[in-house]
Every structure is written in structure tokens, then in C-alpha cells.
Amino acid sequence: MSETANPAGQTPSVAPKHPRNIVVGVSGGIAAYKAAHLVRNLKEHGDDVRVVPTEAALNFVGAATFEALSGHPVSTTVFDAVDEVQHVNIGQHADAVVVAPATADVIARIAAGRADDLLTATVLVATCPVIVVPAMHTEMWFNPATRDNVATLRRRGITVMEPAHGRLTGKDTGPGRLPEPEQIAELVRTRLAGIDINYDWQGLKVLISAGGTQEDLDPVRFIGNRSSGRQGFALAEIASQRGADVTIVAGNTVDLQTPSGAEIVNIVSTSELKAEMDSRARDADIVIMSAAVSDYRPASVASSKMKKGTNDDALSTLHMTENPDILKGLVAAREQGEISQETTIVGFAAETGDEKSSPLELAQAKFQRKGCDVLMANDVSEGKVFGNVNNEGWILTKELEPRTVAHGTKQVVAAQILDVVNEIRHEAGA
Known part of the structure; x- marks a missing residue:
């Protein structure tokens, strides 16, 4: 029981054994x-970084x-x-x-295979992963010429990051905003890890639930x-980034950047998450x-802050009620045609x-009980996983x-989990 969440220590992502040569085009x-x-x-x-601006x-x-x-040194020519x-x-x-940023003009020049400055020449020569991060006004992003150029780059194996939604130059707001540097850097590291991100979920x-639910004891x-x-x-x-229309139902989370193009629905309790x-x-x-869903909630919630040192023993003895199993309920709803x-x-x-x-044996038993198609299992003992930027474990399927x-x-x-989901859907003919 606590008045605030007690976050686990964050483990930094592991630095590469040898510096990678990364070119940042601007x-x-x-x-x-x-x-x-x-x-x-x-x-x-x-990593070793070389900047090549226009x-x-x-x-x-x-x-x-x-x-x-x-x-x-920096050069443009x-x-x-x-x-x-x-x-x-x-x-x-x-x-x-x-x-990053990649303007509509630079995207057009890369798509045309031009090499009229140092940046476009560098992209034309590169055989390594290339990540293009658009930033432009909404009208430019949705212009048919830009859409065709982006499709051309993706067809050639270039990763084109979806732009963020938000404030643009002036008073305009909409898709076309450059994602935050941390998001871009993480996507670069994901590609460097050998992960291909195909634009195949258009x-x-x-629908993704994320974060932890919270169950009130009193107003504090x-x-x-x-x-x-x-x-x-x-x-x-x-x-x-695979092109899906994504909605996140988010409980308590740390200060995370909203994934590009995703819709966020904020909730607090397990009952709100279920709904x-x-x-x-x-x-x-x-x-x-x-x-991470709370399995139990207090049987009653005090209308005012509970005080210690009183005859009220509510703080020393909690009466709990079991929360519904949301995952199992979703599987049952599918079986019933809902x-x-x-x-x-x-x-x-x-x-x-x-x-x-x-942990694996317990996860395998849970997989059988839940009836879902895929289960990602983690060993979270000794401060592992929760709050950290890294993860590991097992993916369970049938x-x-x-x-x-x-x-x-x-x-x-995440990319590995979604690849498994993709395999299952293809095998099922979905």
C-alpha cells in the first residue's frame, strides 16, 4: 500500500561493443x-555519428x-x-x-535517385538500413506526390517513419510533426539490431493496453x-510503423512519448480498462x-482520507474483491461471436x-487457462523488466x-512479438 507508485530502477539500454557509424542527414x-x-x-x-545536412x-x-x-566536419556539397x-x-x-527531418523536397529527390548534394549522394550509395523521418505540413504529407514518393521508398526497403500528430509551424496542428529524438533513435537502434519493419499492416x-491499473483506497x-x-x-x-491504425488504452505510465500516429485513451482502474x-x-x-492489471481491488473505497492512530482499522486490515479477468473475457467474447x-x-x-x-512453467499453465493465441512471458523477479528499457522472455503459441x-x-x-502475430494470422488466412 502506498500513496504513490514505487517505480523500479531504470536500466539503460546496452551500448554497442563497437561504435557503429551512423549518418544523420538533416x-x-x-x-x-x-x-x-x-x-x-x-x-x-x-555510436560514431556523422552529420550531413543540406x-x-x-x-x-x-x-x-x-x-x-x-x-x-560538416559538409553539404x-x-x-x-x-x-x-x-x-x-x-x-x-x-x-x-x-531527420526529411522534408517533402528531400523525400522527392531521394525517390528520384538524385545525387545533387552530399546527403542525397550518401543515401544513393548506402547499402545499410536507411531510415527517413518526414516532417512537413499536413497538406504536404497528404499530397499525392508525397504519398507516391513515400510508397516508392518503402517499396525499395527504406524505412519511412510515420510522422507524429501535433503542433506544426504557426498555428497549424495535424500529422506531419517530427517524432521526438528519443523515438527516432530507438527506431534506428531497432533497425541496427537486424529487425526489418515492413509496412504491411495497412x-x-x-488495440493495445499498456501500463498499470490503480485501485483507490481513499482520495489519496x-x-x-x-x-x-x-x-x-x-x-x-x-x-x-507497420502501417496499422493503433489505439492504446493506457493506465499509469511513466513519461512516455506517444507513438507516432497512435490514439491514446487514458484509464485508471481495472474496471475502466475492461470497459x-x-x-x-x-x-x-x-x-x-x-x-499490468490489478488482480484485486479494495472491497470499499473511503470517501475521505483514512487516518492513522484512530479506532478505524481500515488501514491495517484491507478487505479485497477479485477483479474480472479481462484477457480471459476477451477470449470468451470471441468464442461467443461478440x-x-x-x-x-x-x-x-x-x-x-x-x-x-x-516462471516459464507458470506462464505455460496460464497460457492454457487464458486461451489466447500468443502469450509473452517474462521473469520479473529481482526488479527485472518493470520500468526497464530492456526485456527478455519467451513467446508461447500453440x-x-x-x-x-x-x-x-x-x-x-515488440517487433519479434508482432512478427509471431503476423505468422499466426497468415497461417489462419486472416
Whole structure:
């Protein structure tokens, strides 16, 4: 029992054993200032970063800033350092190229295969993962020319990150805003981990619960858990980048950036979570229950703050009532035809093990009880997983053998979970 959540310590993501060579391309938009934060993020994770701006980008952020942050000279033209053939060498030696922000003009030039400055020449040479992060006004983003150019890049294997919704230049608001540097950097690291993110979920509706629920004791105190919501948000980010229409029903979470293009529905208690999931699951193609749900709630909630040192023993003796099993209820609703038979349902099992069974054994038993299609199981003992940026565990399906998920960032884990979901849906003909 506590007046506030007691978060677990955050474990930083593991730095690469050897610095990767990452090229950060910057084009001429107001969001160019965020590229400075992106460079710093990548450097702080142990990577070597080279900034290649367009001439227009230097109208927003000076070369000196990028040189100081990256530790490398900055050039915009293929005619600098000709003896080093840098217009070829930079792209050849890159482990990843990320263009952020990418204006409509730069996207068009990359799609056309032009190489009329150092940035487009570098992209044309690169054989490593290329991530393009658009930033422009909403009208530009939805213009048929831009849509065709983006589709061309994706067809060629370039990852085009979905833009965020929010405030643009001036008073405009809508899709086209550059995602936050931390989101961009995490997607870059996910691609560097060997994860392909195909844009193959267009038209799919994905419903994800995330974070922990809280059950009130009185107007001040509540019973909660250590969930941060990071894994659920990572799942939403990858699903959004695959082209899905994503809704997150979010309980208590840490200060997380909203995944690009996702809709957030905020709830507090388990009963609120159940109501939202039951209602929205009817229209979903994929339902993922990654929230850490409170199994019990107080039988009664005090209308005023309970005081210690009184004859009222409510603070020392709690009477609890069991909460409904939301995941099991969703599976039952599908069996009864209230949810489409083609809806794929994914659950999570946070286990610590006991004197009789290991975390995996307990998760396997839970998988049988719940009846969902996929279960991601974690060992959360000793402060693992909750609140951390990394995860590991097992993916359980109707196959006999569990699939081991190696230690990695929660985005990398999310991509593996969604790949398994994709396999199951293809096998079912969905």
C-alpha cells in the first residue's frame, strides 16, 4: 500500500561493443533543431555519428553545432574533400543512415535517385538500413506526390517513419510533426539490431493496453504495481510503423512519448480498462493485453482520507474483491461471436516463479487457462523488466516449444512479438 507508485530502477539500454557509424542527414525544415538532440542521443549510446545536412538545413542550425556534437566536419556539397571521395565513402562506411527531418523536397529527390548534394549522394550509395523521418505540413504529407514518393521508398526497403500528430509551424496542428529524438533513435537502434519493419499492416486495427491499473483506497491512496507501460508503447510504435491504425488504452505510465500516429485513451482502474477493451475489441483485428492489471481491488473505497492512530482499522486490515479477468473475457467474447473469430488476441504473463514452478512453467499453465493465441512471458523477479528499457522472455503459441526472446530493447522485443502475430494470422488466412 502506498500513496504513490514505487517505480523500479531504470536500466539503460546496452551500448554497442563497437561504435557503429551512423549518418544523420538533416534537411531544411524548422524541426532541424531536433537533429541536434538526435545526434547527442546516438553518441551517448556509444555510436560514431556523422552529420550531413543540406544547404537549407544550415539556415536553421549552424555547422558549428553539428560539428561540436558529432566531432566530425560538416559538409553539404560533393565538391568538398574531393580527394577523399567523401560523397561515396560516407555512405559506403555507414552502418545506418537516418534522415531527420526529411522534408517533402528531400523525400522527392531521394525517390528520384538524385545525387545533387552530399546527403542525397550518401543515401544513393548506402547499402545499410536507411531510415527517413518526414516532417512537413499536413497538406504536404497528404499530397499525392508525397504519398507516391513515400510508397516508392518503402517499396525499395527504406524505412519511412510515420510522422507524429501535433503542433506544426504557426498555428497549424495535424500529422506531419517530427517524432521526438528519443523515438527516432530507438527506431534506428531497432533497425541496427537486424529487425526489418515492413509496412504491411495497412488497414489493420490494433488495440493495445499498456501500463498499470490503480485501485483507490481513499482520495489519496491507491494500490498499484511497478509497470511503466514501456512494452505496450513499444508494441504500439512498431505496429504504427507497420502501417496499422493503433489505439492504446493506457493506465499509469511513466513519461512516455506517444507513438507516432497512435490514439491514446487514458484509464485508471481495472474496471475502466475492461470497459474500454470490451468496447473497442469489437472493431479490432489484433488485441494485445500488455497492461499490468490489478488482480484485486479494495472491497470499499473511503470517501475521505483514512487516518492513522484512530479506532478505524481500515488501514491495517484491507478487505479485497477479485477483479474480472479481462484477457480471459476477451477470449470468451470471441468464442461467443461478440468479437470476430479472425481477431488475434495476445496476452502477457509477468511471473516470478515459486518453490514449485519456474516462471516459464507458470506462464505455460496460464497460457492454457487464458486461451489466447500468443502469450509473452517474462521473469520479473529481482526488479527485472518493470520500468526497464530492456526485456527478455519467451513467446508461447500453440506450438509445443516456446520461442526464446533474447535480452534486447523493448522495441526489438515488440517487433519479434508482432512478427509471431503476423505468422499466426497468415497461417489462419486472416
